Amino acid sequence: MSEIRDFIKKLPKAELHIHIEGSLEPELMFKLSKKNAIEIPFKSVEEIRLAYKFNNLQSFLDIYYAGAAVLITEEDFYDLTWAYLERCKENNVLHTEVFYDPQTHTNRGIDFDIVINGIHRALVDGKNKLGISSKLIMCFLRHLDEADAFTTLEQASSHLDKIVAVGLDSSEIGHPPSKFERVFEKAQSMGLLTVAHAGEEGPPAYIWEALDLLKVSRIDHGVRALEDEALVTKLITEKIPLTICPLSNIKLCVFKKMSEHNYRKLLKKGLVVTINSDDPAYFGGYINQNYIETAEALSLSKEELALSAKNSFIASFISDEQKKIYCDLVDKTL
Template identity: 65%
Template sequence: MNQFDLIRVIPKAELHVHIEGTFEPELMFKIAQRNQIEIPYKSVDEIKQAYNFHNLQSFLDIYYAGANVLIQEQDFYDLAWAYFEKCAEDNVVHSEIFFDPQTHTDRGVAFDTVILGLKRACDDALEKLGISSHLIMCFLRHLSEDSAFETLKQALPHKEHIIGVGLDSSEVGHPPAKFERVFAQAKAEGFLTVAHAGEEGPPEYIWEALDLLQVNRIDHGVRSEEDAQLMQRLINEKMPLTVCPLSNLKLCVVEDMSQHNIRRLLQKGVHVTVNSDDPSYFGGYMNDNFIAITQALNLTNDEIKTLAINSFEASFISTEQKKLYIDQVNNLFQ
């Protein structure tokens, strides 16, 4: 079996994907028309042309513009269902999905509308596609602490549907420390915690996420390599990094995929995983990311296997489920 066939058939878990970032141009245009919402694009091709950006902020501008067409519960269902169909194509058997309620509640869309649409798609994905999933609610770090507290309050009636909280959006200038008290309350309510850190922000942000937010995983974390002491801590604690290679390339975190450090991190013993981040904007879902780094970094079959196993080990599924999936991965290599 060649490596690309191996990537296609190996079971994988995705731990870093923003559901709003899976919004394909065709679906965006369809929902905009359905809801009679004006968008600054006259065709699907115009939307595709707009998917060109040079840094995180220019991406976020189009990202939030697209989210504006999501109004009804069915819109959120359709968005998530389209993503799960991509998971089925890529043999992603479990996904832990970020959603940004503030992006929608600030527009007057009820929290209930968002969560009920997403949850219904998650239930259908399990029943019809055999794909399990968890929802992780992210706070937008460019907004205030008060806004995050309000969002946490809105989430509490839906605790059974939300496994954790995260921190995303514009990293630079918004350190994890800004949300220390919000995360403390979220943990007290029983939520697991993750946070974006060390993508565009410095290694110090990763330290803050670990020490102040007490996260279970670091999202991105590629700049950890700049701090030897931090690297040793990540290795010692087996702290997962949810790395997103095509995203890093598209947002110019790296200039060329051959410069990406995911293989070096893996070889040094960091618990790295492969993920798609905002795949409709960044040019690829899970298998595209695996293929890109395999080609650019000359990954071995054993390294591909380790990355797949890491994804399950770092997930929030039960020990029994982890063993089931990891056994499936190992069986492919016998």
């Protein structure tokens, strides 16, 4: 399999499902906790790493939010984002569309501007210094209420030059997309695109809601779409992408093991599926590792991996002209 691994490493790719807070490596968490005098329930980097064991989405989210508490200053958010962009360079990611959760920070007293300015400044430097293009997607936490989401959208109104879309993440069960229909309608009236997490732990009905009510351009996760034939037909016909996160799905027990993952089935049916890392610091690997483990478990061919990489550019929010340039680069690797 070393040949496939080498092929994946040289394959140009985009990442469309990455939570910047989920790229907080134990070393940086520990360093920032000391710098900012924030108490965390771990005495060492090793203890943090050992704590990264989950049995479902909620148990992951509990430590995810605890970790985010060490992020205080604009420089912290810059450092977090820059560390991720350096990983992009290592993984041959040419374009990334980054999720961030402002409510995780504003609800603990961190100013909205501090968060977005730190992330945005790093993304600009990523383009200028590393040649990595990027877009920023602001996510609403679905376990909070509609009013809180509206407040966040209002805070974002003076930063629309920095944000391309709004998304929906956090605990899926019990928090259907319909809960945020009016917020998403308002976001669209402000010129923002929409995406949403749906069909990871939640049922296919949540994917329908995201499409019909939130008018999303793509579905984040969506692995449960195969349970609904009419939904699969719609996704294929309308070329609505799914941003799949294989290692995340295993870590959170959506599938017991990678050999049981349905990624190849989705790809062979003709859906626009992409491979992404979700929360790589917590889930055991950045995008290349996701490609490698998926390829090895499901016996993906070079052609299927190249198609996955091309899908990642096709599903992105860049111009058609730029998509073609990137897709041509993928073809040259074959």
